[in-house]
Amino acid sequence: MFSGNGSILRRAVAGAATMLAVTLSLGLSGTASGDVDTPRAEQQTRAEEQPQKASPAEFTPIEHRYWNDPKLRKLLGHPVDTEYHKDGISYQEYQNGWMYHTDDTGTHEVHGAIADRYTEVGTHETYGVPTTDELKTPDGKGRYNHFTGTKAIGIASIYWTPKTGAQGIWGPPRQFWAKHGYERGFLNYPTSTTTDTPGGKGIYTHFRGADHHGASVYWSEKTGAHSVQGAIRARWLKLGAEKSWLGFPKSNEYGIKNGRRSDFQHGYIIWNSKTGKTKAYRY
Structure with a gap:
């Protein structure tokens, strides 16, 4: 009797436990899926985080870096459109910038004001892909x-400061600037993006x-790249720069007795240290 009643009791307890387990299972399942108690905001957050949990094998190099770097996601914002792949270049636009990948350069981001300038000049078709x-x-x-950079312009860079904004620099002006110490040299930061001269015979960067008075680097095929600075630059610009009778600079500024001098295609300008004045001369 006791054995039989005990068996009945165990079956009853087991049945109740099974029902409780099913109930708990359904409740937990509903909570995890957001069908019962999870607020919509929490559901959305979990949905946004889901790609981070995907297998790394499913990611492109751009996706892998983006979804595994919370600071980068915050910096770039959400993806815009889709990731593109062309001629060995992969790129993805975001709300606040770009990410690029090639086998040679790796995966790099561009954001903020520098990304705005990069977009303005034509992105990778003009400046190539980022290497940093x-x-x-x-x-x-x-x-x-x-x-x-590209074959047309050589290596390119975009530099930004609060005072100068984001400026692109490439070609001979960039080479000259790099040779003379970048922003720590006498030229300081670029204040303009490298561009063609109005006559199309050269390029320049301010x-x-x-x-x-500022400084500039002008380049032409006949004269090469040279800097013009200070009061001599101010005088040359006032006369019409490379379109004036002086033409393009063919020397950097150099010291002379009681002053400084810069040579141009058809003349030169001297700055007198005693008077503080400049004067242009023909050869």
Whole structure:
């Protein structure tokens, strides 16, 4: 009797336990899926986080970096459109910038004001793909990205400071600037993006320079790349720059007795240290 009643009791208890387990299972399942108690905001958050839990094998290099770097996701914002792949270049646009990947350069981001300038000039079709993330300049006053450039312009960079904005620099002016110490040299930061001269015979970039007159690097096929700065630059620009009778610079500024001098295609300008005045001369 006791054995039989015990068997009945155990079956009853087991049945109740089974029903409780099923109930708990359904409740937990409903909670996990968001069907019962999960607020919509929490459901959305979990949905946004879901790609992070995917297998790395399912990611492209761009996706892998993006979904595994919370700071980067916050910096770039949400993806815009889809990831594109062409001629060995993969790229993805985001709300606040771009990410690019090639086998040679790896995966790098461009964001903020530098990304705006990069987009404005034509992205990788003009400047090539980024070879760095946005980095702080050695003097701590600015930010920059380097790019592969193209056959047409050579290596390119975009530099930004609060005072100069984001400016692109490439070709001979960039080479000259790099040779003379980048932003820590006498030219300081670029204040314009490298562009063709109005007559199409050369290219130039303006810089902050060492004083309020600023500085520039002009290049033409006949003269090469040379800097013009200070009061001599101010005089040359007033006369019409390369379109004036002086033409393109063919020397950098150099010291002479009681002053400074720059040579141009058809003449030269002297700055007198005693008077503080400049004067242009023909050869």
